[in-house]
Amino acid sequence: MARRTTPPPPSSLSPAPPSRESGPRVTRRRAETRRRLLAAAFDAFAELGVGRVRVEDVCERARYTRGAFYSNFDSLDELFFVLYQERAAAMTAEVTAALASEERPARGDVVARVVAALSFDRSWSLVVAEFTLYAARRPALSAQLAERRDAVQVALARVVDRAVERGHLPASMRSADGLAAAILTIYHGVSGEMLIHRDEARARAWLTDLLSVLVG
Amino acid sequence: MARRTTPPPPSSLSPAPPSRESGPRVTRRRAETRRRLLAAAFDAFAELGVGRVRVEDVCERARYTRGAFYSNFDSLDELFFVLYQERAAAMTAEVTAALASEERPARGDVVARVVAALSFDRSWSLVVAEFTLYAARRPALSAQLAERRDAVQVALARVVDRAVERGHLPASMRSADGLAAAILTIYHGVSGEMLIHRDEARARAWLTDLLSVLVG
DNA sequence: CATATCTGATACACTTACGTATCTGATACG
DNA sequence: CGTATCAGATACGTAAGTGTATCAGATATG
Structure with a gap:
């Protein structure tokens, strides 16, 4: 009797492109198919949760x-992993760019700047929460989360470095x-709560207040 | 083509006991079976996530x-819901009791008191996160989460009311x-992060630091 | 103790879901 | 344009999973 436990992470752990994509060429058609599958998966994972999504759901x-699905991905787990990697990279780039896009903020503007740069997209928050739980059960994936977090943390540190007395x-x-x-940490608390109350403006205001305490 | 969307919440939404339990009697044997199924489900949901757990997993x-499963529950969703309700009630009672168990803390002790009273149990944190996502996709369940949160919030408010300048x-x-x-909010941020780094002592220290900023 | 009732075990019918082999239409290229 | 290759559609075999009907052992009660 083999009791079911958490499966290992999908095999596409290498930051290099999956082996499927290092073949001779990728047609435009195939790239489009892949893009559409990833977009559909994003919606499905956000709406249903990673454990409930079926291959059929994504394909529909x-x-x-x-x-088409199996031509592009080995499994749903691989799809989820690839999706998170790509989306997280893009989101991190956006946030860090927004944080870096202007001169250092005046002291009074730090909080507003930070709150404006962070993402409150509902679907993305749902997928992040799903991946957090997924990684919590697969220690090998903790590093993927830490990378993203570190990149944002560095960008934030740059913004607050000179502007905030500590x-x-x-x-x-x-x-x-x-x-x-x-x-x-505070941002994660706020965005987690936003999943329940569903009010982005409220979440931003609340984060603003909390950060204003922190920043002084 | 009916695209799969989030199913409605399980039907046991009434705070009254489920109809199955308002029958003529519940034998000791049955109560024990139910208890063991709930305990097994708790472990399974924490380990595998609510969408991946199978009836067979719980039974094993x-x-x-x-x-035995179907004699006690209609579905896994009902089991999950009942489990959360019962566990959350117990956990809330524990936390509020711990918060209320002594005289008002001296000003310097508030943070330590609060941090000591809050739960950092890993499995519980996993299940709470699962239920949060589950409820995020089922608006009718938001009230269940809000109840628990409100009860703890009230107990916290009592503790900080006189001891903290604001x-x-x-x-x-x-x-x-x-x-x-x-x-x-801050506690939820910290406990979410603890799922990844898995260090309870670190989480408590981090929460202590964050709350000390808040409390002044 | 006898009887009635309860409650879990089991077998089963059925559904859902997965992954693969094959094929054909789509596309790239000389 | 002809040819080679690609890539998605489809059918299928198989496994996994669910929910129910039935039954027999467990339990409660007079």
Whole structure:
């Protein structure tokens, strides 16, 4: 009697492109198919949760059959993993770009700047939460989450570094990095709650208030 | 073509006991079977996630067959819902009791008191996160989450009410209730991160630091 | 103890879902 | 344009999973 436990992470753990894509060429058609499958999967995972999504769900939403799915991905787990990687990379790039896009903010503008740069997209928040739980059950994936988090943390640290006095904070937040980590923790709390109350404006206002306490 | 969407919540939404349990009697044997199924389900949901757990998984862990399962529950969704309700009620009672168990803390002890009272049990945190996502997709369940949260918030508000100066906080946190809400938001951020780094002591220390900023 | 009732085990019918082999239309290229 | 290759559609075999009817052992009760 083999009791079911958490399966290992999908095999596409290498940051290099999956082996399927290092073949001789990728046609435009195939790239489009892949794009549409990923987009459909994003919606399905956000709406149904990763454990409930079926191959058929993704195919229906993308208007392909299972042939297309298996031509592009080995499994739903691989699809989920690839989706998260690509989306997280794009989202991280967006957030870091928004944080870096202007001169250092004046002291009074730091909070507004940070809140404006962070994502409150509902589907993305749902997928992040799903991946967080998924990774929580697969220790090998913790590094993927940490990477994304670190990149955003670095960008945040740059923004707060000169603009925020930190002498009033505990030792763990005296560095710009530590303060950035605190900002992210609070952001995660706020965005998690937003999944329930569904009010983005409320979440932003609440994050603003919380960060204003932190920043002084 | 009926595209799969999120199913409605299970039918046991009434706070009254499920109809199955308002029958003439419940034998000791049956109560024990139910208890064991719930305990097994807790482990399975924490380990595999609610969408991946199968009836067979729960039965194997509880050392019963599917007959026992269907004699006690209509579906896995009902089981999950009942499990969350019962566990959340118990956990809320524990936390509120711990918060209420002594005299009002001295000002310097508030944070330690709060951090000591809150739960950092990993399996529970996993199940809460699962239920949060589950409820996020079923608006009718938001009230269940809100109830639990409110009860803890009230208990927290009592603890911080007299012991914490709040003049330095934004308007949203000037009331004891608002401050308690902030504490919970931060706690949820911290406990979510703990699922990834798996270090309870680290999470408690981090929460302590964050709350000390809030409380002044 | 006898009897009635309960409750889990089991077998089974049926559905859902997966992954593969094959084929044909789509596309790239000389 | 002709040819070679690609890639998605489809049918299918198989496994996994569900929910129910039936039954027999367990339990409660007079």
